[in-house]
Amino acid sequence: MALGAGGTSYQRGRGDDARAGGGGRQSSGMTRKTAAAGAVSAAPPAALLTMLILFLNWLKSFFFSAAAKALALLQALWKLAKAAAAAVWHLFTAPFVAAGALVAKTAGAVFGVGSLLASAPVATAAVGASAVLCMAAVAGTVVGSMDFETQMREGSLSTLCAPVSAAGGSSGRFTGKGVPAKAIPWIENAAKHSQDKIPAAFFASIMDRETDFRPDLFSSDTNGGTWGLFQINAQEWAKATGGGSFDSPDITDPMIHTEYGAKYFDSRLDAVRGMREKNPNAAYATGLTDLEALMIAHNAGEGNLQKYPNLPPVTSGYLKEFREKFTKYGGGKPTGNRDGSGSSTRTISHGPGAGEATHLQLGAVKPHVQDAANLLYARFKAGPGSGLHGAGGYRPGDNIDPAGHPAGLAVDFMVGLNSGSKQTGDALAKYVIDNAAQLNGKYVIWQQRIWNIEKGDTAWRGMEDRGSATQNHRDHVHVSFKPSGSITGIIAAAPLSPGTCATDGANSSRGGGAAAISFNDGGMTGAEAQKVVDLYNKEGDTFLRKRYHGGGPGQCNGDYRRNCVSFSIYFMNKYTTFQRHAPGNGVATARSIARLTGKRVSGTPRPYSVFSYANGGAGHTGVVFGVENDGTLIIGNAAYCQWGGQVARIPQEKWKSGRWEFVDVSDLMKSAPTA
Structure with a gap:
């Protein structure tokens, strides 16, 4: 049946109109019959009425009897509850009453009978309150521990739940109060x-x-x-x-x-x-x-x-x-300087000990200055002559040369005042002058003389007498550098002895974008490899930071570029389809990449292979760009806190005796190698 207008199953129609007004006679007849039937049913017999009255009387007596029994039962239960409560209360309070009596006696003996604690009721209340507080503390600890474990498991614990220790400063504790x-x-x-x-x-x-x-x-x-x-x-x-x-x-x-x-x-x-x-x-x-x-x-x-x-x-x-x-926010104070010495006017590094990686603590010098200084110190720390005794970098407030030490663009290489020290200084100064283009050298001052490379000097020029040996640059070689650049092309002249090449974690991220560099079938020349390295030195830190946000490969003083793992990961992310970090130090990088790409390492180098080897520490890694006929490798690499990207030539006997491992990734290159 169709629904009516009001949502019911009743629908008006012509039949409804007939029943409402068109069929009056038929309706009247049906009403009279119904009325007669109602009259007959309205007159019940007297017996039925008597039985109804008797039933109501019985029901009344039953109700009152049941109510009385229920009341009696409730009274009995109440008495039982009171007795049970009294027993429980006695059981609970008996120890406190006994303890209170003991406390009252002790207080009376110690403080006199007139003291407040000498009253047994007061002592009992005090003992009870203490017990309640202890129970509440235990319960709170249990509940809090459960909640802490839940939050830790679900990762919802706020960093503001407890004070956060300051990463710097000897005093003060960062509270985080009010900090988003x-x-x-x-x-x-x-x-x-x-x-x-x-x-x-x-x-x-x-x-x-x-x-x-x-x-x-x-x-x-x-x-x-x-x-x-x-x-x-x-x-x-x-x-x-x-x-x-x-x-x-x-x-x-x-x-x-x-x-x-x-x-x-x-x-x-x-x-x-x-x-x-x-x-x-x-x-x-x-x-x-x-x-x-x-x-x-x-x-x-x-x-x-x-x-x-x-x-x-x-x-x-x-x-x-x-x-x-x-x-x-917690206060505190700075506790040191960049050289860790506590001196605030000049940063002096005494260089590494025997067998240590060369990374000078020079303060806020520019990255290319740090790289050049590390290389020069590694080369001349042991001579010729008496060798170097330290190096000084950044220092503020130099009005004589504001574009030098205060700008982070100058380094003083310290020597003694004997003939052996002069031999060291002479050799270092000549090396800087000869390699000025690669080192971004600007000028050198030594022995009260200046050689200004930027101005085209072809010989030393004398300087005025400034007084002391230090002011006349007799106990140090002063090297000033250009404002920007990177050291290139001279790595083969320095010993390849990288230090620890560490990684900070195994974060994964995507990135890519092939550079406009030709990767020739069969490998690259040193000049071609230098283009890859130069681009790394220019964009490597930014490139890796956008992908790993401080994680992934390790950093040296906040810079990704001076780390061997960074160089290999940059190459993989930049030029191949491999778009993640390969966890591990330099010694493990090749094997890590092989595992993640389904490859195997081998002892045979091929162009566009990532290499790794052990050097007694965390090892070293880099990329093979070319293999010459005599087995010499053309590699690109960086070293942790020693240098950024550089090209080097490695003789066959060196990589073979060092048991280098290689993983060939040429098939993963994003663009096909050119002929």
Whole structure:
């Protein structure tokens, strides 16, 4: 039956109209019959009525009887419950009453009968309250432990559940109080990368004030604007990143920004410390902490810092807020410098010991300067002559040559004052001059003479007498470098003895994009391989950072490029279909790639193979670009904290005796090799 208009199964129609008004006679007849039947049923017999009355009387008596029995049962149950409760209460309180009596007697004996604890009821209540509190503490601990385990298992435990230890600074403990959870790893990353060990609370306070923890904030000004969590301008960003721009490396990436931001603040802190040491009685030296002075320099520049306490109103407000938030976030202080010595004016490295990898602690020098210095020190530390005694790099406040040490573009190689030391200095100076193009050398000063390569000098030129042996450069060779570049083409002249090539983990990511470099069938020449290496030195750090965000291959002082594993992984990710990290140190890289690609390692090198070998430590790895007729290999490689990408020629007897292992990846190249 169809539904009606109201949603029921009743539908009006013509028949309905007939029943409602068109069939009146038939309807009247049916009503009379129905009424007659109702009249008959309305008169019940008297017997039935009597029986109904008797039934109601019985029902009433049954109800009252049942109610009385139920009440009696409830009363009995209540008495039983009271008795049970009394027994339980006695069982529970008896020990406390006994303990209370003992406490009361003891208190009476010790404090006198008039003391409050000498009263048995009071002592009993005190013992009971203590027991209840202990039980509550135990229960809370159990429940809390269960909840902690659940959160750890589910990965939902907030980083703000407990204070976070500062990665830098000897005092202070980063609380994270009021910091967005997303900003915790950014702050910790900055503290981790600060070689001056600036505490995390400092970075949190700067982020809070500058950007309210917004990594993509841009502020326009007359100098081109400032970007990111710390609001760094283009000039300072270029210094911190070794010539980078806002886009590369990406200043709005919070992990990249905080890593290089830490370098920026380290450099600025060294400059501030130098100023304060030179002027110990100045107000900015006596009335401020190192970090307060650093904050003012960051906000208003060193010029305004020297005017303290007469600061611009904005900076005065900034300082007040910084002091409040720095304390709120845990405080602390920087505990050292980039050389770990505690000296703030000059970074001196005494070089590695025998058998150690050559990595000089030079402070905030540019990466290509660090590479060149490492190479030069490794070559001349043992002579000819008496050898080198140390090296000095970055130092602030040099008004004579602001483009040298303060800019991270100069290194002093320390020697003695005897004839053997002069022999060492002569050899080093000549080597730099002869290899100036590859080393990016600018000029050399030695023995009160200067050889300015940039100006085209063809011989030494004498200099004025400045007084001491140090000022006249008789106890050190001063080498100044160009603002940017990478050392190339001279690796074969230096011993190939890489140190530990480590990896920080096995993070996986995708990447790629073949470069416009021809990989010839049969291999590459040294010049062709150099193009690959040059591109690595230019983009390697940015390329790997975008893929692994600080994980993956190991880094040297926050730079991927000076690590052998980084070079091999860059090659694989850049030019082949292999788009992940191969876990392990240099000694294991070839086998790791073979395992992940279903290949096997062999002792036979082929062009475009990744090699690995053991050297007593974490081993070494790199890429074979060519194999010459006599078995000499043309390789590309980097070394952990020794050099970035370089090309080298390895004689057959060397790689054979070293038991190098190779995995051929030529079939994984993204573009077919050219003929």
